[in-house]
Amino acid sequence: MELNVTSNLTSSKGTINATVKSHELLWWTASILGLNFAGALANILLLLVMTVYKPLRQSSSCALLVHCIVIDLYQTVVAVPAQIIPVYMGPTHSLPTFYCRTLPLLVFSTSWASMHASCALAMHRLVATVLPHRYAAFTKRSSLALMILVPWVLSLCIAMFPTVEYGMKVVVSPVNGGCTTVAVGTQTVFTMYTVIGTYLPTVVIGLCYMGILLKSLMEMHDSSRSTSQATALRRRSEISLTLFVSFLWHCITLYPMMIAVTFYPGVYSRNVQLQLALKGMINVFSAVNPVFYWTSSRLFQNGLKEVLGCRWTWAQARSRISPVSK
Numbered sequence: 001m002e003l004n005v006t007s008n009l010t011s012s013k014g015t016i017n018a019t020v021k022s023h024e025l026l027w028w029t030a031s032i033l034g035l036n037f038a039g040a041l042a043n044i045l046l047l048l049v050m051t052v053y054k055p056l057r058q059s060s061s062c063a064l065l066v067h068c069i070v071i072d073l074y075q076t077v078v079a080v081p082a083q084i085i086p087v088y089m090g091p092t093h094s095l096p097t098f099y100c101r102t103l104p105l106l107v108f109s110t111s112w113a114s115m116h117a118s119c120a121l122a123m124h125r126l127v128a129t130v131l132p133h134r135y136a137a138f139t140k141r142s143s144l145a146l147m148i149l150v151p152w153v154l155s156l157c158i159a160m161f162p163t164v165e166y167g168m169k170v171v172v173s174p175v176n177g178g179c180t181t182v183a184v185g186t187q188t189v190f191t192m193y194t195v196i197g198t199y200l201p202t203v204v205i206g207l208c209y210m211g212i213l214l215k216s217l218m219e220m221h222d223s224s225r226s227t228s229q230a231t232a233l234r235r236r237s238e239i240s241l242t243l244f245v246s247f248l249w250h251c252i253t254l255y256p257m258m259i260a261v262t263f264y265p266g267v268y269s270r271n272v273q274l275q276l277a278l279k280g281m282i283n284v285f286s287a288v289n290p291v292f293y294w295t296s297s298r299l300f301q302n303g304l305k306e307v308l309g310c311r312w313t314w315a316q317a318r319s320r321i322s323p324v325s326k
Contacts, residue, residue: 024276032280036080039072039287040077047069055303059235061124064117064148067121076286079111086099100179104162104170112154113154115197120148129215129216129240130212165184167190167193169181242299249289249292
């Protein structure tokens with residue numbers, strides 16, 4: 001028995017279809033959902049680390065970090081299953097008429113919010129590194145609240161286009177039973193929302209972390225710094241490096257699909273395994289992301305040890321996040 005599964009990525013090249021055997025689709029679906037279940041637990045554990053481990057809790061970027069982790073948690077629990085399960089059920093299972101139309105607001109918006117939240121975090125870290133005399137203004141609660149609010153405003157504005165079916169719309173696919181985004185009229189709006197939702201924040205994040213790492217590398221050779229200053233610099237550099245690694249992982253999971261669909265649509269449409277692999281990478285980003293926090297940072301490793309060793313109290317867990325260090 002075979003099921004027709006459409007990867008349903010609409011671009012200037014058209015819609016790409018692929019046929020896979022039912023056991024391959026079952027294995028693919030189970031793997032993605034299993035990884036996201038484990039990823040949900042990992043993100044919860046990461047939130048505990050950020051809450052109870054003092055060096056991370058007192059970081060001035062703690063609130064922004066927690067924001068990004070919460071979005072990843074939502075992705076693993078809600079967004080990924082909402083997109084993967086209908087594909088597995090196939091075209092014979094009819095979806096409610098409102099299902100696909102609400103996906104941009106309830107599911108797709110979190111992906112865009114994740115990109116812009118990471119962008120806000122990168123800019124926050126850049127100011128701390130390059131403009132430390134101006135940084136105090138960015139550690140105020142009002143500033144942090146604004147940097148958390150703006151990504152959602154941008155993502156919801158982007159999501160309104162397919163929701164009101166202006167320039168694009170999300171419809172039920174007659175081929176795989178899932179949902180697909182299709183352009184309405186010209187490709188202008190579709191291109192604009194791709195640039196604002198993906199390409200622009202990617203460029204900004206990359207430039208920010210390159211600047212941070214270069215500046216930190218130069219400062220590490222300054223022997224005139226006191227011990228406390230050197231410790232703060234080392235901690236700041238370590239957190240920034242961890243976030244840069246997470247950013248690279250995001251690019252690795254996201255851009256192969258976009259490159260394949262845009263530049264090699266023929267190869268992509270004929271290769272079922274390639275389709276499953278690239279779609280799978282996109283859907284496990286948030287689940288695997290905590291691994292890079294723990295493997296690239298001693299701060300997060302020590303925090304994990306403290307949480308797992310239960311060397312903390314509920315009073316510490318409830319303590320207020322205070323922006324102290326950079």
